[in-house]
Amino acid sequence: MSENTKPHSIWKVFLEALRGGERDYTSGSIRLAIVLLAIPMILELSMESLFAVVDMYFVGKLGEHAIAVVGYTEAMLTIIYSMAIGLSTAATAVISRRVGEKSEAEASETAVQSLILAALISALLSVIAVLSARHLLSFMGASPEVIEKGLGFTQIMFGSSGVIIFIFLINGIFRGAGNASIAMRSLWLASLANIILDPLLIYGIGTWTGWGLEGAAIATCIGRSLGVIYQCTVLFGGKSVIRLSVKNFLPDRKLMIHLLELAWPATFQFIIASGSWIILTKLVAETGGTTASAAYQIAIRNVVFFILPAWGLSNAAATLVGQNLGAKNPERAAQSTWMCVKYNIFFMALVTLIFLLFADFICGLFTTDPEVLSKAALSLRIIGSGFIFYGIGMVMMQALNGAGDTKTPTYINLVGFWLFQIPLAVFLTQVLKWNYLAAVAAVPIAETLVAILAWWYFRKGNWKTIEV
Known part of the structure; x- marks a missing residue:
């Protein structure tokens, strides 16, 4: 599809997306x-x-x-x-x-x-x-x-x-x-x-x-x-x-080994992030009790639901980067990623605003307990404060994955979550004896670090020469 394609109405574009079919995303809009x-x-x-x-x-x-x-x-x-x-x-x-x-x-x-x-x-x-x-x-x-x-x-x-x-x-x-x-x-x-x-x-x-x-x-x-x-x-x-x-x-032994070489770092990306969430959940339960734990779970469920569009944009970046690198057009791959970043920033800023204004109403759909509701809404606002950086980071990480550089996002996750987020949360809650909100606050702080590291590495452009 070329840049001079006639403007599509929102409805026509939506229907076209649902109809699907393989497309060449190496040219056009x-x-x-x-x-x-x-x-x-x-x-x-x-x-x-x-x-x-x-x-x-x-x-x-x-x-x-x-x-x-x-x-x-x-x-x-x-x-x-x-x-x-x-x-x-x-x-x-x-x-x-x-x-x-x-x-x-x-x-x-x-x-x-x-x-x-x-x-x-x-x-x-x-x-x-x-x-x-x-x-x-x-x-x-x-x-x-x-x-x-x-x-x-x-x-x-x-x-x-x-x-x-x-x-x-x-x-x-x-x-x-x-x-x-x-x-x-x-x-x-x-x-x-x-x-x-x-x-x-x-x-x-x-x-x-x-x-x-x-x-x-x-x-x-x-x-x-x-x-x-x-x-x-x-x-x-x-x-x-x-x-x-x-x-x-x-x-084909050679090709299967190559796929495994790409797959194992991507596997550990998910394990590292999941492991960090599990430890934070444990810290919240230990420092805030059952009420704080229930509140945290409500907040996390809403976070997962509201960021689905952001993940969709991030996965789109992975496909666009891969296809355009295959077409020997790394600059278009980079342009596609930055445009996904721009859209994600806008979307995540909107979600942040929704959380700040309507966190009590949203969490109230999941509980009628006043104390749980209050803590859940506060947790949602705290986590949401880092959403813009989260949106940037997830696009960058998926773009690197799409380029075949699955190791770098794994290292970034390792630094951001296991070497920074978990020690920070443990220090604040176990050493300084702060309450469960310290563990919750470690989430947006770590996501900001991950976004900065991913942005810095993506800007270097090493991913443009990865062979897969």
């Missing part, structure tokens, strides 16, 4: 390219977030033991999600580069090798996790009663690890090819199936009483499996830039 990529990515992330909300809504009616099991299991599944995101990031970086080079055959070969790699990792992880489920629940602190009631749920979720990895990975393949709408539709299908199946399989219908907690795991597994089946019909349908055939599924 950068602004339009960002919108066409970001809209389906935002909706895709919203559907993934909806998965957890729906499960917790229906499982919550089964009692505290069921809620505890879901919490323990989701915490352990973080490792699976981390690996899925790592593989997805690697696939997006390499495939977007090949598409930008107009090397569709090599892009397809990359997709094949990433799928073989995912199958091997999934099989190994699933077997180990299922056999170790009881011990893992015990390690997480689950009581014997909780383990007995929830072991089946945990084993089913662990057994379906492959579905989690595949749905993330294949979505990364489509994002790299510039077709974010397929990724969006697969999550829509998975979420819709989950919403329909959850109450049926948990509570039953008619004289059938359902499978209880295990029904929730089965519903989630079926939903995600349907999403993967839809993805595969497109991959093997022959109408995509990425064209796969069963006869082409032969391992």
Whole structure:
């Protein structure tokens, strides 16, 4: 699409983004390219977030033991999600580069090798996790009663690890090819199936009483499996830039090792950030008690929901950087990133204003306890104070990932979170004996540091010469 393309109405652009299809983002309007990529990515992330909300809504009616099991299991599944995101990031970086080079055959070969790699990792992880489920629940602190009631749920979720990895990975393949709408539709299908199946399989219908907690795991597994089946019909349908055939599924050791070299740093990016959040949650609970802990969780849930559009813009930057580097146009890659940064600053500034003005109302939707509400609103305002820097940092980090430089964001996360945020929060709460708000305040301070480091490194331009 060229810069002189006739102006698109907002509605037409929205519909075009939903219709999707692979596009060449190495020429034409950068602004339009960002919108066409970001809209389906935002909706895709919203559907993934909806998965957890729906499960917790229906499982919550089964009692505290069921809620505890879901919490323990989701915490352990973080490792699976981390690996899925790592593989997805690697696939997006390499495939977007090949598409930008107009090397569709090599892009397809990359997709094949990433799928073989995912199958091997999934099989190994699933077997180990299922056999170790009881011990893992015990390690997480689950009581014997909780383990007995929830072991089946945990084993089913662990057994379906492959579905989690595949749905993330294949979505990364489509994002790299510039077709974010397929990724969006697969999550829509998975979420819709989950919403329909959850109450049926948990509570039953008619004289059938359902499978209880295990029904929730089965519903989630079926939903995600349907999403993967839809993805595969497109991959093997022959109408995509990425064209796969069963006869082409032969391992290429060199390419798989290359993908792993890109994937492991991206995996640790997520593990580092998740680990930091877990430790901060623990510090808030220790210094503020149950009330502060509940308030913090309410604040974090709102933070995650409100920043979904920012993540969509960041993922769009990754695709644009990869394709334009493949087209030997690093300056356009940089321009695309800076434009995503500009949009993210505007959006995050708007969210900051919303939090400052309406934090009490927003948090009031989740609790009626006056003390919890007050602390949640204050926590939301504190975390929101660093949102502009957060928006800058996430675009820069994803742009580097899209360039194939997955190690630098990992190092930045390591410095910003484990070497700065956690020590700062521990010092303020444990040494100076400040209250839980000190741990909360460590969030925007660390995000600001991460943004500055990412901005500084991106400006150096070393990422422009990365070969993938």
